[in-house]
Amino acid sequence: RQRDAPGKIAVVGGGIGGAAAAYFLRQKFGRSVRVEVLEKAAVGGRLATLEVEGAGYEAGGSVLHPLNLHMKHFVKELGLSVAPGHGSLAGVYNGEEFVFEESNWYIINLFKLLWHYGLNPLRMYMWVEDIMDKFMRIYRYQMHDYAFSSNERLLHALGGNNFIQMLNQTIDEAMQKAGFSHKFINEVVCPAMRVNYGQGVNINGFVGAVSLAGVESGLWSVKGGNKLVCTGLLYASKAEVISGTVLSIEPKVRPRPAGDPIKLYQVTYNTTSGLTGDTYDIVVIAAPLSRQMANITFRNFDPPVPEFPNPYHKTVATFVHGRLNASFFGYRDPEVFNFGAIFTTENPKLFFSSLGVVSPVEDGGSEGKLALQSAVWKVFSKEVLTKEQLNLLFSSYDSVKVKTWWAYPHYSPPERCPPIILHDNIYHLNGIERAASAMEMSAIAAKNAALLAYHRWYGNTDRIDQEGLQEKLKTEL
Numbered sequence: 001r002q003r004d005a006p007g008k009i010a011v012v013g014g015g016i017g018g019a020a021a022a023y024f025l026r027q028k029f030g031r032s033v034r035v036e037v038l039e040k041a042a043v044g045g046r047l048a049t050l051e052v053e054g055a056g057y058e059a060g061g062s063v064l065h066p067l068n069l070h071m072k073h074f075v076k077e078l079g080l081s082v083a084p085g086h087g088s089l090a091g092v093y094n095g096e097e098f099v100f101e102e103s104n105w106y107i108i109n110l111f112k113l114l115w116h117y118g119l120n121p122l123r124m125y126m127w128v129e130d131i132m133d134k135f136m137r138i139y140r141y142q143m144h145d146y147a148f149s150s151n152e153r154l155l156h157a158l159g160g161n162n163f164i165q166m167l168n169q170t171i172d173e174a175m176q177k178a179g180f181s182h183k184f185i186n187e188v189v190c191p192a193m194r195v196n197y198g199q200g201v202n203i204n205g206f207v208g209a210v211s212l213a214g215v216e217s218g219l220w221s222v223k224g225g226n227k228l229v230c231t232g233l234l235y236a237s238k239a240e241v242i243s244g245t246v247l248s249i250e251p252k253v254r255p256r257p258a259g260d261p262i263k264l265y266q267v268t269y270n271t272t273s274g275l276t277g278d279t280y281d282i283v284v285i286a287a288p289l290s291r292q293m294a295n296i297t298f299r300n301f302d303p304p305v306p307e308f309p310n311p312y313h314k315t316v317a318t319f320v321h322g323r324l325n326a327s328f329f330g331y332r333d334p335e336v337f338n339f340g341a342i343f344t345t346e347n348p349k350l351f352f353s354s355l356g357v358v359s360p361v362e363d364g365g366s367e368g369k370l371a372l373q374s375a376v377w378k379v380f381s382k383e384v385l386t387k388e389q390l391n392l393l394f395s396s397y398d399s400v401k402v403k404t405w406w407a408y409p410h411y412s413p414p415e416r417c418p419p420i421i422l423h424d425n426i427y428h429l430n431g432i433e434r435a436a437s438a439m440e441m442s443a444i445a446a447k448n449a450a451l452l453a454y455h456r457w458y459g460n461t462d463r464i465d466q467e468g469l470q471e472k473l474k475t476e477l
């Protein structure tokens with residue numbers, strides 16, 4: 001006999017992971033199930049805008065890759081618009097001087113790159129392409145309804161032992177082994193890690209490769225703000241969004257006069273009206289699980305739900321409307337200082353990781369050059385910038401807005417991803433962040449969890465952890 005559909009599903013967290021999970025759970029389980037999303041702060045989570053002088057700017061997750069297919073699909077499905085990324089001249093600063101300065105002329109850049117780094121840039125492009133090609137297999141597997149019970153199994157299905165190995169070594173080790181020069185790793189790869197993950201080349205090889213993809217051309221964002229995808233998905237999924245902080249989850253058994261007892265989960269949460277809760281058949285946790293982050297207690301589980309050490313890295317995004325101080329960077333004439341993005345190499349003396357001119361989310365992307373005279377700059381740093389530091393970086397400024405994040409995992413390979421399955425019908429999305437944290441990674445984890453929850457509910461074991469999918473699907477239409 002076909003098992004009854006679940007009555008109620010709880011999703012903890014209304015960021016892109018939770019919103020995508022609600023959407024995919026609705027797709028899989030159909031119209032009858034009640035989906036409730038519990039969110040303790042704002043829908044969007046790490047996708048949020050900050051207002052600077054009347055305009056909104058992406059303060060968290062900002063750029064998407066052209067091959068981030070779930071995010072692309074959401075934008076299309078929800079009738080949102082794409083804002084293409086803007087081009088601005090970039091320079092790499094080592095704390096004393098610029099080790100690389102981009103020119104307005106393509107041909108000059110080509111010569112400069114060849115002169116400084118030989119064939120390393122071209123080889124890097126091919127190296128990242130190869131990883132992306134394998135990564136793209138996930139869309140085919142998910143389209144055919146296949147799910148994975150652990151993040152390691154998911155990664156193995158995409159790139160075999162090589163992907164697992166990438167989790168266990170630093171991007172520095174991975175690229176040195178692949179024959180990239182020390183100078184190139186230091187002056188090109190390291191600045192990309194610092195701008196994207198606020199950490200250097202000691203982060204794991206997989207997130208390192210994702211980070212390199214994150215500085216490729218064709219990046220985009222959502223007009224009006226990336227968080228619109230979250231509100232849109234929650235609306236489309238007909239989920240009920242409840243403002244509340246989940247405190248604990250506990251297994252419950254409800255006896256039935258006829259048939260097997262029903263296994264449920266009691267979810268207790270705090271709202272503005274006090275402590276309350278409800279029971280659910282399935283729970284999907286779409287927030288990083290640790291005391292530092294979601295702080296959820298799992299009560300009376302036998303065996304207990306294990307705690308995973310999963311420290312997150314602090315990143316401060318500071319928005320400054322003002323004029324950059326060219327002389328801080330060694331330029332006497334501010335007129336010839338025309339960088340719109342400044343990346344940095346590793347130098348303990350530097351108090352910021354990167355800075356770049358940003359445009360408002362309502363702009364829809366500005367193709368041409370951004371005005372640098374008095375622009376809004378986004379500065380990434382590990383700590384909140386002091387007034388003295390701001391005065392060093394800017395010759396004058398009108399306003400400063402600061403957002404501090406527990407942004408992404410503090411990467412330290414060898415990396416083990418926290419589990420996806422926490423109990424019979426409890427799933428956790430954010431373990432995938434230990435491999436790499438990005439909007440698309442949360443969307444992939446959300447679809448995987450929805451498929452896994454569905455197949456495990458209905459006993460479709462043939463759709464879980466299948467080996468040799470790449471070969472198998474080649475012959476399938």
Ligand SMILES: Cc1cc2nc3c(=O)[nH]c(=O)nc-3n(C[C@H](O)[C@H](O)[C@H](O)COP(=O)(O)OP(=O)(O)OC[C@H]3O[C@@H](n4cnc5c(N)ncnc54)[C@H](O)[C@@H]3O)c2cc1C
Nearest residue numbers: 013015016017040045046060061062063246294407438439
């Ligand atoms: C500064 C910064 C820049 C970034 N840039 C990019 C980028 O350019 N491109 C990219 O792809 N990625 C980027 N990222 C990463 C990306 O933003 C994240 O990987 C992604 O948004 C994570 O989404 P999520 O839904 O998994 O988690 P979150 O967005 O963290 O969502 C979790 C939600 O759960 C809620 N929650 C937590 N605990 C509880 C609880 N106990 N009860 C109820 N609710 C709870 C939280 O309030 C939150 O809303 C960036 C991140 C930061 C911080």
Ligand SMILES: CC(C)=CCC/C(C)=C/CC/C(C)=C/CSC[C@H](N)C(=O)O
Nearest residue numbers: 062063064065195196210213214438440
């Ligand atoms: C998941 C895959 C395959 C690709 C994603 C590539 C990507 C867009 C990576 C960026 C990740 C990230 C954490 C960026 C943070 S900073 C972004 C931007 N430079 C900014 O200034 O805000």
